[in-house]
Amino acid sequence: MIIKGKVWKFKDNIDTDVIIPARYLNTSDPKELGLHCMEDYDSEFVKKINQGDIIVAGRNFGCGSSREHAPIALKAAGVSCIIAQSFARIFFRNAINIGLPIFESVEVVDQCSPGNILEVDTVQGVIKNLSKDKVYKTNLLPEFILKVISVGGLREYVKEELKRREKNV
Amino acid sequence: MGKTIVEKILSAHTDTDNLRVGDIIKARVDFAFANDITAPIAIKYFKESGARQVFDKKRVGLIPDHFAPNKDIKSAEQCKLLKEFAQEYEIENYFEIGKMGVEHALLPEKGLVLPGDVVVGADSHTDTSGALGAFAIGVGSTDFAAVMALGEVWLKVPSTIKFIYSGKLKKWVSGKDLILYTISKIGVDGANYKVMEFSGEVIKGLSMDSRFTICNMAIEAGAKTGIIEPDEITLEYIKGRAKRSFQIYNSDPDAHYEKIIEINVSKIEPQVAFPHLPENTKPISEAKGIKIDQSIIGSCTNGRIEDLRIAAEILKGQQVHSEVRLIIIPATQDIYLQAIREGLIEIFITAGGAVSTPTCGPCLGGYMGILAKGERAISTTNRNFVGRMGHPESEVYLASPAIAAASAILGRIASPEEVK
Numbered sequence: 001m002i003i004k005g006k007v008w009k010f011k012d013n014i015d016t017d018v019i020i021p022a023r024y025l026n027t028s029d030p031k032e033l034g035l036h037c038m039e040d041y042d043s044e045f046v047k048k049i050n051q052g053d054i055i056v057a058g059r060n061f062g063c064g065s066s067r068e069h070a071p072i073a074l075k076a077a078g079v080s081c082i083i084a085q086s087f088a089r090i091f092f093r094n095a096i097n098i099g100l101p102i103f104e105s106v107e108v109v110d111q112c113s114p115g116n117i118l119e120v121d122t123v124q125g126v127i128k129n130l131s132k133d134k135v136y137k138t139n140l141l142p143e144f145i146l147k148v149i150s151v152g153g154l155r156e157y158v159k160e161e162l163k164r165r166e167k168n169v
Numbered sequence: 170m171g172k173t174i175v176e177k178i179l180s181a182h183t184d185t186d187n188l189r190v191g192d193i194i195k196a197r198v199d200f201a202f203a204n205d206i207t208a209p210i211a212i213k214y215f216k217e218s219g220a221r222q223v224f225d226k227k228r229v230g231l232i233p234d235h236f237a238p239n240k241d242i243k244s245a246e247q248c249k250l251l252k253e254f255a256q257e258y259e260i261e262n263y264f265e266i267g268k269m270g271v272e273h274a275l276l277p278e279k280g281l282v283l284p285g286d287v288v289v290g291a292d293s294h295t296d297t298s299g300a301l302g303a304f305a306i307g308v309g310s311t312d313f314a315a316v317m318a319l320g321e322v323w324l325k326v327p328s329t330i331k332f333i334y335s336g337k338l339k340k341w342v343s344g345k346d347l348i349l350y351t352i353s354k355i356g357v358d359g360a361n362y363k364v365m366e367f368s369g370e371v372i373k374g375l376s377m378d379s380r381f382t383i384c385n386m387a388i389e390a391g392a393k394t395g396i397i398e399p400d401e402i403t404l405e406y407i408k409g410r411a412k413r414s415f416q417i418y419n420s421d422p423d424a425h426y427e428k429i430i431e432i433n434v435s436k437i438e439p440q441v442a443f444p445h446l447p448e449n450t451k452p453i454s455e456a457k458g459i460k461i462d463q464s465i466i467g468s469c470t471n472g473r474i475e476d477l478r479i480a481a482e483i484l485k486g487q488q489v490h491s492e493v494r495l496i497i498i499p500a501t502q503d504i505y506l507q508a509i510r511e512g513l514i515e516i517f518i519t520a521g522g523a524v525s526t527p528t529c530g531p532c533l534g535g536y537m538g539i540l541a542k543g544e545r546a547i548s549t550t551n552r553n554f555v556g557r558m559g560h561p562e563s564e565v566y567l568a569s570p571a572i573a574a575a576s577a578i579l580g581r582i583a584s585p586e587e588v589k
Contacts, residue, residue, distance in 0.1 A: 013357055013446060017554040022533040026236055026243035028210045040561040060358035060391060064552060065533070066293040068210055068309035088391055089362050090293055094309035144193040144323060158218045158315045
């Protein structure tokens with residue numbers, strides 16, 4: 001998949017309480033969650049972001065709670081991909097499991113400015129900064145994770161695995 | 170070469186031979202659980218998956234504790250989903266209000282998570298059960314749905330950082346202070362993707378309650394989990410609780426660690442984490458004098474009987490400051506009852522504190538103690554992010570029950586030494 005979008009840049013340690021405050025966790029409706037995404041960080045964020053935009057952030061993005069509502073809210077708000085220097089581990093899992101592409105790269109983050117246009121090849125792990133005419137190669141994801149992504153996320157993987165087990169009984 | 174306790178637990182739960190750090194494995198799960206925030210999404214995905222039943226009716230837990238007792242209609246609908254799902258799929262460990270407790274305090278107490286287990290919880294503070302010598306990790310809703318369907322979880326074998334604590338603890342220094350101090354030394358991503366193994370003579374001398382507090386906050390350093398090798402104190406705690414057999418694992422003396430960090434505790438004072446990260450920690454001597462509006466004693470971090478006893482010791486015969494709301498929340502019904510029997514609840518109420526039925530409530534800004542704009546709280550909970558307990562312009566300072574109790578009396582962040 002090729003993703004192209006405008007960069008919104010964030011600092012280190014963006015936590016899940018900021019991504020989606022707990023006061024909105026009494027619902028799991030993606031649309032409603034999307035409306036409040038990043039609200040305590042920038043109350044205008046949801047109005048400013050366009051469908052397909054990309055978040056670029058510092059270290060430890062998504063730290064804190066295990067709420068899957070965080071990547072769901074980002075995706076529903078229009079975010080197509082997140083590139084950070086590093087991710088908190090539960091957020092990393094959750095993003096992969098719901099099919100939100102994420103990449104770790106110190107270089108891309110350091111060298112990109114807000115408003116830059118990035119093009120991301122999610123399969124090859126190649127990120128182009130079109131505004132600065134630069135190309136970066138990120139580490140490929142482990143085989144099992146690629147398999148999960150290739151069948152369409154963990155939910156689809158579970159369906160296939162259940163069918164396989166049923167046949168073997 | 171020897172193995173760490175985590176490597177041994179994972180080896181016993183997978184078919185992969187010669188397990189190595191960095192391998193992606195599928196591990197069999199001994200117990201999986203979720204709460205009223207994370208379960209609803211998982212229930213939806215589980216039903217869509219085509220699974221006819223959960224992998225084991227005795228090994229799944231559903232605990233409405235975050236916004237329960239139901240704080241509003243939407244929360245009530247979410248909790249109802251848990252109840253109906255538990256009935257439909259005959260899940261034995263559904264805990265209705267009246268039996269419910271904060272999940273990470275409740276599950277060990279009921280003997281549902283045990284040493285040597287692989288525990289998967291749809292809540293970040295699942296690491297709490299690492300204090301029993303279990304490998305307990307927090308995940309999201311989709312992962313929990315997958316575990317309910319398949320009984321296994323995919324994970325990367327993590328490396329381990331070993332922390333060795335030596336020396337003698339000063340008066341009023343608790344497990345909470347040790348973990349806040351440790352997080353301040355390595356930072357909020359200091360153990361990202363890794364295991365924190367807590368060891369040494371100081372840990373061996375701590376009660377289970379203090380050990381739970383320490384493992385609970387490993388996630389605040391980014392860790393995959395925290396773990397403590399089981400010993401006599403662990404076995405004493407398990408006695409009479411365990412609902413099934415379990416296995417004790419220990420790290421080999423020649424196990425490989427990514428890093429070994431030695432901490433001498435003798436000079437550590439009670440700690441206070443300033444807004445807005447748990448790593449912004451200062452000793453109490455540098456934190457005194459900050460005016461507070463609220464003091465919270467409770468949560469999966471510090472809502473156990475030992476915590477309540479310490480708070481009562483300080484609050485006995487005292488009065489909560491006229492401008493402070495003191496809210497005390499025992500983490501489970503058993504703890505609540507024990508506190509009543511010991512006369513602790515009477516001490517709290519006589520001092521002007523409010524006592525609540527178990528709930529996560531204020532810790533994550535749910536209800537039962539939300540902060541207004543500009544208000545400040547001292548809290549025994551685990552996070553002090555922007556807006557965590559209410560208004561985005563409110564502040565949370567994290568500390569031990571001793572500090573929270575003393576601060577409630579004096580109306581400012583204070584040490585128990587200052588209470589006359």
